[in-house]
Amino acid sequence: MGGSEHNSALARADAAIATHAARHLQPRPLYHFTPPFGWMNDPNGLIQWRGQYHLFYQHNPFGTKWANMHWGHAVSDDLLHWRDLPEALAPSEAYDNECCGGCYSGSAVAQDQHLSLLYTGCIRDGAVEKQTQNLAFSDDGVHFTKYAHNPVIAAPPAGASEHFRDPKVWRQDGVWHAVVGGSMAGLGCVFLYTSSDLVNWHEHGILHHAEADEGWMWECPDFFLLDGRWMLTVSAMESGKGDSLWFVGDFDSQTKRFTVTQKGLTDFGTDFYAPQSFIDDRGRRILLAWAGSRSLKPGVEQDAFTAAAGYCGHMTLPRRVTLAPDGHPCFFPIAELNTLRQAYNCGEATLTDRAVVLLQSPVKASLEMSLLLCFAGTVPDSVTLTLRHDREHLTSLTYTPSDGLLRLDRAQTDSITRGVISVPVGLVASLPLRLWLDRSSLEVFIGDGRQVVSANLFPTYGKVTLELCVSGAGRVTASWEIWQLAP
């Protein structure tokens, strides 16, 4: 195993981060992970190893725009409080040394005494990208050495496009398995591989592929056993259905066939991409995603609001994934979040036409809220929860029973985000909502977490006021609980 080029590249990255170290600069989310400095996208290599949670992530340590992909690295005992570690991977070899490429996404597994990473190296040959799968190892979980004989998967399967990336590895029946994202005949797909040693890989063709409106390329696949069924998640490029898709079905490990019985969206929001999951020592399947701002006004750069604070991008809250009895996946923030709760406020009110109730006077915009809306008799035309940021700026969440939609509207939120996100919740007798707001991050969980909306907000004022209002004849009984959350 070589490594001097890699070590020098890592040292340059760590020096750049130390120079900028701007984590304290506002406005950053308080309880969502952000990188110490620079651009961040996908979570990588999520694993609990020797008792600690490891989060690696796509990172540009030199600036707040996407370039030069490194693997940033942090560890935690509770998935909420993170400690930054030195960069884990830096572009340094012929197969990954590229400023418009680098060490792309991948995953981590524990093998013997090592922590092993399988990641995509991306370089460019003129207009064509060359993406290969590569290995790196560590004995201490901090310093990683690239395998001397990389790449371990040197080319995509015959007939596939050059887009071939983001290996997710797991162990099953004593064999390493990996899914890799790709594209075949203009449709997104996931390729399946197996290996006895992580070095020599055997190709098994396509595990699953997109329908015509499900994206031309699938990135960041994840595939796992969940409560007796198998679940595939992918991040779909230019899909008409949404960015983040899940498929639940059955996997025959002999024939390697995956038969899908249900599918849906992992998140209805615009700012959720590249989810990756892992299983922890309590047997929980936990998922994190990149909450990249993907719904900005035309011409606005993704780092427009946060570059001054030295970063761009945050991670979603860690979400536990479970399967409801009807086979539908549910996503819900991990219970550890309760430990962040501080000041508490609750109330209940029955509202009729044009009633407005103040649920929370101005507080720091880092809070958790539980809101239950119960309808009986005539239903009103709409019920709106308003997050008032300042005199001119507000974000609203409106339920209209007539079309059964819950709409998150950011038209008046700030000067850079846009759009209305609609979630079909149907005509319901009660609507339980859970919200986590953390300055620029809003995550709304509907009911048991079958539907989730992640959306970023960039109001300049750091406080928020919460109100509820009703319009139209009919009535709704609302009960709420609000907690201030500590960093």
Ligand code: FRU
């Ligand atoms: C998804 C993605 C991955 C790739 C990485 C590069 O956001 O495009 O497919 O590995 O980001 O940073």
